[in-house]
Amino acid sequence: MSLKKIGQQTWALGSEVRVLSSAAVVGPKEGKGLLKDDYDVVYPDLYAGQDTWERAERKMMEDAVDFAIHKSGVDRRDIELYIAGDLLNQNITASFSARTNQLPFIGVFGACSTSMQSVTLAAALIDGGFIDRALVAVSSHNATAEKQFRYPTEYGSQRPATSGWTTTGAGAAVLGEGKIGPRVTYCTVGKVVDWGIQNPDDLGSAMAPAAVDTIVTHFSDTGRTPDDYDLVVTGDLRVSGFNIAKGLLRQKKIAVDERFQDCGLMIYSPEQKDYGGGSGCASSAVVTFGHLFRQMARGKYRRILVVATGALYNAVTWRQGESIPCIAHAVSFEMG
Amino acid sequence: MSLKKIGQQTWALGSEVRVLSSAAVVGPKEGKGLLKDDYDVVYPDLYAGQDTWERAERKMMEDAVDFAIHKSGVDRRDIELYIAGDLLNQNITASFSARTNQLPFIGVFGACSTSMQSVTLAAALIDGGFIDRALVAVSSHNATAEKQFRYPTEYGSQRPATSGWTTTGAGAAVLGEGKIGPRVTYCTVGKVVDWGIQNPDDLGSAMAPAAVDTIVTHFSDTGRTPDDYDLVVTGDLRVSGFNIAKGLLRQKKIAVDERFQDCGLMIYSPEQKDYGGGSGCASSAVVTFGHLFRQMARGKYRRILVVATGALYNAVTWRQGESIPCIAHAVSFEMG
Numbered sequence: 134m135s136l137k138k139i140g141q142q143t144w145a146l147g148s149e150v151r152v153l154s155s156a157a158v159v160g161p162k163e164g165k166g167l168l169k170d171d172y173d174v175v176y177p178d179l180y181a182g183q184d185t186w187e188r189a190e191r192k193m194m195e196d197a198v199d200f201a202i203h204k205s206g207v208d209r210r211d212i213e214l215y216i217a218g219d220l221l222n223q224n225i226t227a228s229f230s231a232r233t234n235q236l237p238f239i240g241v242f243g244a245c246s247t248s249m250q251s252v253t254l255a256a257a258l259i260d261g262g263f264i265d266r267a268l269v270a271v272s273s274h275n276a277t278a279e280k281q282f283r284y285p286t287e288y289g290s291q292r293p294a295t296s297g298w299t300t301t302g303a304g305a306a307v308l309g310e311g312k313i314g315p316r317v318t319y320c321t322v323g324k325v326v327d328w329g330i331q332n333p334d335d336l337g338s339a340m341a342p343a344a345v346d347t348i349v350t351h352f353s354d355t356g357r358t359p360d361d362y363d364l365v366v367t368g369d370l371r372v373s374g375f376n377i378a379k380g381l382l383r384q385k386k387i388a389v390d391e392r393f394q395d396c397g398l399m400i401y402s403p404e405q406k407d408y409g410g411g412s413g414c415a416s417s418a419v420v421t422f423g424h425l426f427r428q429m430a431r432g433k434y435r436r437i438l439v440v441a442t443g444a445l446y447n448a449v450t451w452r453q454g455e456s457i458p459c460i461a462h463a464v465s466f467e468m469g
Numbered sequence: 470m471s472l473k474k475i476g477q478q479t480w481a482l483g484s485e486v487r488v489l490s491s492a493a494v495v496g497p498k499e500g501k502g503l504l505k506d507d508y509d510v511v512y513p514d515l516y517a518g519q520d521t522w523e524r525a526e527r528k529m530m531e532d533a534v535d536f537a538i539h540k541s542g543v544d545r546r547d548i549e550l551y552i553a554g555d556l557l558n559q560n561i562t563a564s565f566s567a568r569t570n571q572l573p574f575i576g577v578f579g580a581c582s583t584s585m586q587s588v589t590l591a592a593a594l595i596d597g598g599f600i601d602r603a604l605v606a607v608s609s610h611n612a613t614a615e616k617q618f619r620y621p622t623e624y625g626s627q628r629p630a631t632s633g634w635t636t637t638g639a640g641a642a643v644l645g646e647g648k649i650g651p652r653v654t655y656c657t658v659g660k661v662v663d664w665g666i667q668n669p670d671d672l673g674s675a676m677a678p679a680a681v682d683t684i685v686t687h688f689s690d691t692g693r694t695p696d697d698y699d700l701v702v703t704g705d706l707r708v709s710g711f712n713i714a715k716g717l718l719r720q721k722k723i724a725v726d727e728r729f730q731d732c733g734l735m736i737y738s739p740e741q742k743d744y745g746g747g748s749g750c751a752s753s754a755v756v757t758f759g760h761l762f763r764q765m766a767r768g769k770y771r772r773i774l775v776v777a778t779g780a781l782y783n784a785v786t787w788r789q790g791e792s793i794p795c796i797a798h799a800v801s802f803e804m805g
Contacts, residue, residue, distance in 0.1 A: 135601045138549065142573045144599045185789055213474065214658065221783065222558040224578045228781035232661040232794040237478045239586060239658065240578040240781070242560045250575060254590065261597020263480045265471045322550065322575065325568040445564035445576070447557070453521055458568040 137260070140354025142347075143321045144253070146260045151314040152252075152466065153207065153266070153307045156200030157423025158193050159415070160275065160301030166401045171424040172302075173200045179276050179301060187221065190274035190303070194219070194230045197305035198270050201422075205307035212236055212307065213264035216255050218247035219272045220299075220414055221281060226272050236268060245340075245369050246323065246443030247271045248304060248418040249462040253320040255308045256464075265309055272303035273413030282333065282448055295335040295373045297412025300400060304418025315429050315437075315466035321351040323460040325445065333451045336459075337374025337409055340442040343459035344370060345381040348440055351463045352387070359388055363434040366425070368417035368441040368461070369397035371409030396420035396439075417441040429468050436467045473596070476690025478683075479657045480589070482596045487650040488588075488802065489543065489602070489643045492536030493759025494529050495751070496611065496637030502737045507760040508638070509536045515612050515637060523557065526610035529639040530555070530566045534606050537641035537758075548572055548643065549600035552591050554583035555608045556635075556750055557617060562608050572604060580779030581676075581705050582659065583607045584640060584754040585798040589656035591644045592800075601645055608639035609749030618669065618784055631671040631709045633748025636736060640754025651765050651773075651802035657687040659796040661781065669787045672795075673710025673745055676778040679795035680706060681717040684776055687799045688723070695724055699770040702761070704753035704777040704797070705733035707745030732756035753777040765804050772803045 139145050156173045164175030174196055176182075181189040181196075194217070202209055215236035217227035224240045231238035243250040248271045255267035276286050278299040284290040308317070326346050330339035344367045352358060359365060370378055375395045382389050397411035399420055421439050428434050440463040451457065475481050492509045500511030510532055512518075517525040517532075530553070538545055551572035553563035560576045567574035579586040584607045591603035612622050614635040620626040644653070662682050666675035680703045688694060695701060706714055711731045718725050733747035735756055757775050764770050776799040787793065 135549065135595075135599055137598045138600060187785060187789065213471065218578070220559075222785070223556075223580065223781065223783035225781070225783050225786055227578075228661065228794050228796075229786075229791070231781075231796075232663050235660055237658040237660055238796060239590065242554070242576040242578045244559065254575065257597060257599050258593060259471075261593060261599065262473045263471055263593050263597065264474060322573040324571055324573055325564065327568050445559065445561070445567075447559035447561050449523060449558070450561055450565075453523065455565070458564050460564075460567075460574060 142350050143319050143354035144257055145319055146256055146317055148260050149310050149316060150256045150259045150308060151311045151316045152426060153309050153311050153314050154201050154205035155306035155422035155426050156197045156204060157304045157419040158197045158302055159419055163300060163302055163400055166405060168400060168424045171427050186274055186276040190226050190272050190277050191229050193303040194226050194270050194272040195233050197303040198234060198268060201305035201307050207266055207307055212266045212268050214267045216241055216251045216267060217270040218242050220278050243460060244443030244445050245412060245414050245416060246441040246460050246462045247414050249439055249441035249464045252464050253322060253462055256317040256320060259308060267308045270303060270305040271414040271418045273299055273415040275299045275301045278413055292408055293334050294408060295337060295371060296408040297336060297369055297371050297410060298407040299413040300411040300415040302415040302419045304422035306422050315426055315468060317464060318467050319355055319465040321347055321354060321463040323347045323462045325458045325460050327456050327458040329456045331451060331456045336444040337371030338377055339457040340444055340459040341370055341374040341377035344378050344440050344442045344461045347461035347463050349385050359392060362392060362436050362438050364437040365393050366439055367395045369412040370395050370442060373409055438463055438465050478686050479655050479690035480593055481655055482592055482653055484596050485646050485652060486592045486595045486644060487647045487652045488762060489645050489647050489650050490537050490541035491642035491758035491762050492533045493640045493755040494533045494638055495755055499636060499638055499736055502741060504736060504760045507763050522610055522612040526562050526608050526613050527565050530562050530606050530608040531569055533639040533641035534570060534604060537643050541643035543602055543643055548602045548604050550603045552577055552587045552603060553606040554578050556614050579796060580781050581750050581752060582777040582779030582796050582798045583750050585775055585777035585800045588800050589658060589798055592653040592656060595644060603644045606639060606641040607750040607754045609635055609751040611635045611637045614749055628744055629670050630744060631673060631707060632744040633705055633707050633733060633746055634743040635749040636747040636751040638751040638755045640758035642758050651762055651804060653800060654803050655691055655801040657683055657799040659683045659798045661794045661796050663792050663794040665792045667787060667792050672780040673707030674713055675793040676780055676795040677706055677710040677713035680714050680776050680778045680797045683797035683799050685721050695728060698772050698774050700773040701729050702775055703731045705748040706731050706778060709745055774799055774801050
């Protein structure tokens with residue numbers, strides 16, 4: 134019997150699975166943003182010393198992995214599983230980084246929800262007794278993503294205000310049983326929600342209902358309320374989607390105050406043109422693995438809910454007139 | 470402690486996690502092949518009643534899911550997790566099918582190894598106590614895959630003998646604790662292996678060393694030998710890769726006889742031009758979920774090892790001069 138499932142979609146971890154270490158690396162624009170002191174590396178340009186943007190993104194994921202492993206104090210050989218994903222076709226950043234680190238590998242895809250999807254799987258497999266330690270990593274890169282999903286950045290295409298700015302960077306974390314570090318307590322696995330938005334320049338509005346669905350389900354499954362959290366943070370809803378999400382939450386009688394935030398709206402400073410806010414797998418990852426876990430260690434937050442949001446479309450589907458299916462996965466991290 | 474891990478990369482399931490039901494649906498060419506009596510649906514053309522190939526592939530995955538659920542006798546609402554993947558950019562077949570079935574969803578990517586990667590995760594999450602029942606599904610479609618990875622099929626491009634024929638179809642299975650059906654006993658999670666092959670028309674040769682690495686690790690981890698299996702079947706190595714794999718296994722002092730087979734070499738009849746053999750996520754899936762599990766139910770096989778193989782490249786990486794990272798995941802299925 135699934136003793137660890139509570140409610141409809143939430144897994145309650147019985148053991149002390151914690152984030153033993155985490156790392157975040159970012160591109161130059163992110164390195165000038167509001168969280169610039171909370172990253173392990175700021176690359177001086179989008180190439181990160183490589184000759185293609187795809188190799189640059191891979192280098193970023195590999196560097197995040199190296200930092201996370203080093204900080205954990207765990208011997209690389211004692212990490213038993215690598216779970217990773219990214220936005221590029223066929224998950225190449227994750228797969229090529231798995232070639233480099235030579236760990237048993239599970240590739241995952243949840244678009245920009247991949248960060249918390251990876252943490253969920255890693256924590257469950259540790260709690261389930263299959264492995265002691267897992268490494269997770271996700272990445273996105275402004276130039277690789279824009280070229281693949283929209284237009285090469287050299288075109289200088291005009292973009293609407295509802296667009297996101299694909300965050301350049303990578304986040305990685307080592308999970309395992311331990312006594313310090315944020316503990317993974319509940320993971321709420323999302324369902325696909327699609328309210329019919331067809332505009333790939335407004336993914337925030339498309340994702341907002343999925344974020345709300347997972348947040349509401351999480352509260353219902355666990356019996357918790359926003360008062361149980363110091364922060365409830367979505368992944369990359371943009372200004373437009375974040376406002377929609379707040380409205381939908383209020384409709385559901387959930388009190389929305391300043392504890393509700395969005396990772397993509399925390400990355401850049403007001404002077405930096407970021408359209409509707411940061412987006413991409415790296416949005417939730419560099420904020421959570423870089424900034425938020427540091428804030429938890431500093432005592433600012435004791436318990437947070439990270440709700441990573443993903444738009445599960447591709448460059449063919451919207452041209453074929455399809456709407457955009459979205460998903461959100463939520464993980465509760467707790468100190469103590 | 471990871472009590473369920475044995476050796477380096479193998480998970481030993483403690484509970485009676487079984488394949489409660491499975492289904493396989495295929496395109497017209499596959500429906501004229503050697504296993505034509507073992508599929509649940511043979512579509513009369515590549516469109517399956519849809520107006521695009523992408524929608525046709527989705528319809529196939531959805532149909533496979535419906536058949537698998539129906540055969541299991543399990544109420545759809547009692548299935549607690551859907552794990553699915555495919556070959557299309559951003560996993561759209563899996564994601565759109567998750568919109569249709571409205572189950573909590575984890576998207577995975579392992580290229581053509583996705584079938585056994587999905588089974589591994591589903592079985593582990595059931596064994597770990599997080600869910601009672603999971604649904605897995607994978608698909609590939611000749612026209613969507615050729616267009617995306619190589620050339621639109623209308624071009625009629627000439628292809629070398631080492632090419633695979635992307636199998637059109639989908640496979641799905643419902644897993645849960647039970648008393649009948651093939652039991653999942655061991656899952657060996659692969660590492661990425663890359664011997665430097667750069668030719669996307671010879672993925673079989675690229676994948677062969679990954680298949681051998683996982684097979685050798687499986688035997689080493691479990692203490693088993695080929696004599697413990699009635700069949701050891703790889704996913705889609707093509708004639709070229711299958712011969713390389715057999716040679717490498719013999720180098721490792723593993724006795725290779727007729728118990729070693731490849732799914733892609735079992736699908737088409739000798740009269741059907743399939744270049745080096747069937748390939749794609751559907752290759753291992755329709756053979757395993759359609760043919761092999763029927764043969765197990767009929768008593769022909771008591772214990773089989775399915776080694777699904779994946780080439781983790783994309784249409785950009787090989788043009789940028791990268792070699793092709795490959796992986797294989799192995800699952801042991803046993804009757805009784």
